[in-house]
Amino acid sequence: MYGQNIHGRSGDFALILTGLHQDLPYTVLFRMIDTENNATFLARGAAADVWRVYDPPLHLSSGQVTPYVSKVLRISPRDFDGNGSGGSEDSETSEDETNEVATWDSFVKVYREKVSEWTGLRHSNLVRVYSHEEDLNLHIEFCQNGCVRDYLMTHDGKQVDKMSIISDILVGLEYLHTHDRPIIHGNINAGKIFVDADGKARIGEFGLAALCYSVAPFTSAITFAGFSRWMSPELLDVDPDDDNPIVLTTFSDIWALGCTIFEIVAEKLPYFEYVHDLKIQRAILKGEHPGVRGSIVGDGIYAHRLWPVIESCWSMDPGGRPSIRSILTHLSIGSSLFGSGSVPGPEVRRITPQDSPYSNQDQPS
The missing domain is CATH 3.30.200 (Phosphorylase Kinase; domain 1)
Incomplete structure (x- = not known):
């Protein structure tokens, strides 16, 4: 205990x-x-x-x-x-x-x-x-190895077992989202995933962001500047005169999950071509994706297996994003990536793989 x-x-x-x-x-x-x-x-x-x-x-x-x-x-x-x-x-x-x-x-x-x-x-x-x-x-x-972002920087990213890290994140998020009372993380990114002494990835700070969002209007000590890169469109498309707090959901977590997986396999921040929060927020609301397939380091199996998942997480419609269980099912059934066993649970919606990558014209400008 x-x-x-x-x-x-x-x-x-x-x-x-x-x-x-x-x-x-x-x-x-x-x-x-x-x-x-x-x-x-x-x-x-x-x-x-x-x-x-x-x-x-x-x-x-x-x-x-x-x-x-x-x-x-x-x-x-x-x-x-x-x-x-x-x-x-x-x-x-x-x-x-x-x-x-x-x-x-x-x-x-x-x-x-x-x-x-x-x-x-x-x-x-x-x-x-x-x-x-x-x-x-x-x-x-x-966790002595720090966050995943630092872990990739201090270790040669190409030598890190990124698939194992991603698998750990998915399984941990499934535990949170399928809890008796689903737990919304609220701020998933590679800086909130930590690596222990055994190289296992562990999700940290779950639920804290959701609580802090609710009190942010009352104090200048809390700032979410810099976190726009992982925020879903519905979190930004709000009435500035509305005093109600932002409502975080499993759908917004899934958007951030896609950004985090991209961050790991591309070793770039979402919307890496933008520096300022305002430009990032405009890009999100315009429907620009946080990254492109061509940015994935090494491409190969990462792009083939993970890009369809990443892209599906970035649906502008929250209801169009996959559940965490459907992502696990898609990646585990008949796949050598995470093993051949299926994830137990009810029938879930599958992701339809899309093989065509973004063209150069689709990249953010």
Whole structure:
């Protein structure tokens, strides 16, 4: 079991978000933690800062001691000051609120419920989320080979078993999407897929983006700049005057999955010919695909087997995209790629392979 609670100095992280240190600048607090050598800063994400924690280590029930990563959300009660923050932990939002996490207390309540759900997930292709006694930090398994994007860069991409990585991603996403209560990842890309010591790919940060989207309108600390490359058209085709949060779905996950598979086999970002978010968003809404078949490194089996799948994920109509199970079925039946066994489950819609690649005229300009 991996439900061991975390105790010790990592509690310092929680102080940042519980309001006890609201008078201190956010960056000063982290310098205090860093100079104590308890943690090393790894990255700044859309909604959280990522730290590798050394002290205290995580003691598992098996007796194993393991490092872990702490994601510290850049959200505090001050972000909700104009939205009815305060009250008891069990308080409910008023009937006229369109956002279920429009107050600090309701956000904390929903966040804790989500973390409780995530800690119960067990799958070899998911990064484990550890339970703990703190308020808003997310403690997760440390994967020493980093994210897939960095893994491909630090290892010769041509020598990496990309098919194994893609297979791991598909199986992990199937677990999320077919859960009793389907779990939407919300931000699938090669930077959110991690590689463990054994070379196995594990999906991380599942569900976190969906929750953070709901509070993004209330705080400037959360930014999704740079993530347009993996966003489906329906997430961008919204009324700017509509205050309702963006609704992420399994359909938007599948679009991002296609972008991620392309990113792995092409070793290029989706819409790599564009630099600025605005141009990327315009290209998406115009119906331009995130990439072309000719960009796939080595072409060959990657293009032959995977391009039809990738292209089907990029249907402008969300309902026209395949389910994760239909993708697995398409790639596994009669294929030497992922084995000859079929994926169990009900009858699913098949993908129709399209053999003709894009022409040069179809490339983004």
